[in-house]
Amino acid sequence: xxxxxxxxxxxxxxxxxxxxxxxxxxxxxxxxxxxxxxxxxxxxxxxxxxxxxxxxxxxxxxxxxxxxxxxxxxxxxxxxxxxxxxxxxxxxxxxxxxxxxxxxxxxxxxxxxxxxxxxxxxxxxxxxxxxxxxxxxxxxxxxxxxxxxxxxxxxxxxxxxxxxxxxxxxxxxxxxxxxxxxxxxxxxxxxxxxxxxxxxxxxxxxxxxxxxxxxxxxxxxxxxxxxxxxxxxxxxxxxxxxxxxxxxxxxxxxxxxxxxxxxxxxxxxxxx
Numbered sequence: 001x002x003x004x005x006x007x008x009x010x011x012x013x014x015x016x017x018x019x020x021x022x023x024x025x026x027x028x029x030x031x032x033x034x035x036x037x038x039x040x041x042x043x044x045x046x047x048x049x050x051x052x053x054x055x056x057x058x059x060x061x062x063x064x065x066x067x068x069x070x071x072x073x074x075x076x077x078x079x080x081x082x083x084x085x086x087x088x089x090x091x092x093x094x095x096x097x098x099x100x101x102x103x104x105x106x107x108x109x110x111x112x113x114x115x116x117x118x119x120x121x122x123x124x125x126x127x128x129x130x131x132x133x134x135x136x137x138x139x140x141x142x143x144x145x146x147x148x149x150x151x152x153x154x155x156x157x158x159x160x161x162x163x164x165x166x167x168x169x170x171x172x173x174x175x176x177x178x179x180x181x182x183x184x185x186x187x188x189x190x191x192x193x194x195x196x197x198x199x200x201x202x203x204x205x206x207x208x209x210x211x212x213x214x215x216x217x218x219x220x221x222x223x224x225x226x227x228x229x230x231x232x233x234x235x236x237x238x239x240x241x242x243x244x245x246x247x248x249x250x251x252x253x254x255x256x257x258x259x260x261x262x263x264x265x266x267x268x269x270x271x272x
Contacts, residue, residue: 004254008033011087012251013080013136015039015067015128016094020217020240021151023052025091028244029251030059034089037080039073039132041066041094067094067128073135086143089251090136092129093151096121098179109177118181125185126192133196133207141203149250150193152211154266156186161231167223186211190262197260206259208250213266215240233268 007029017026017038030036036059038044044062053060061083065076080087098106098117105114129150140146160178168176193209200207214228216237229235246265249255264270 005248005252006033007089007248007252009035010089010251011035011037011080011084012089012091013037013039013077013087013132014091014093015132017091018044018052018062019093021212021215021243022091022093024241024244025093025247026060027053027056028241028248029089030056032248034059034251035084036060037076037084037087038062039065039067039076039094067092067132068123070131070135073132077135077139081139086139087136088140088146090132090140090146090148091151091247091251092132092148094128094132095125095151095185097182104174107176107179109175110180113177113179113181117179118184121179121181122185122188125182126188129189129192133192137196137200137205137207140205141200144204146205147251147255148196148205148207149247150189150207150209152189152193152209152262153182153186154211154213154264154269155183156188156190156211157262157264157270159183164224164227164231167221167227171223193262194260201259206250206255208255208258208260209262210243210246210250211262211264211266211270212243213238213269215243231269231272232266233271236267238265238267 012029012034014022014026016022018040026036026038040062043064050057063076065072106117165176193207197207214237
């Protein structure tokens, strides 16, 4: 059984691998023996790497590349292939959302929601996955092996419940509208995953999606958390490291007969 989940010396690319969840994925894969290449849109020094991933710097490297810049992705992948070889695993984790404490126009009603915020989120969350999969996935296909793991959200399956944010009007005197762009981008990932899963199946590249629920980060208002948890059968958010297991499963041979699938890990949120 241990051999099924073994990722020793496999090369993994994790986009957005320095963020909250990305850090967990990068650390977990490296601790399991994988060589992890983090694609980051910002430079990251060796000293910063050592501080963030103590004891793992021999297995984690950072390559500067934005997922919205295909030329940068190609250059980073060329360097990675020269360093460690063609990747076996790609975790398309990079993503952005409108900020709960952002400007009113970032969280505006649909009728007046600015296109620039739509473009920014779609470019990163959907186009960025397409571009990274083009660059890295094509290398995998040429090698006739690989696993691509797309990181989605429950809001790719269901629409945001605006009632969760109703407290903002009472508290702040201004409404908060969860914007359309994040949900649209994560919904698009579902069929992009199916498309690539079927397209690359003959080349033995598997492509799957994980739709995550809420994660305990301490960055949300208590009023929001209380309202959200009323809709979660398990009655809690995920701990920051609770998604590591499903990443490991999809990265390894334990999921060798899975492709084009959407694995929902949400504490039961979408079951109600």
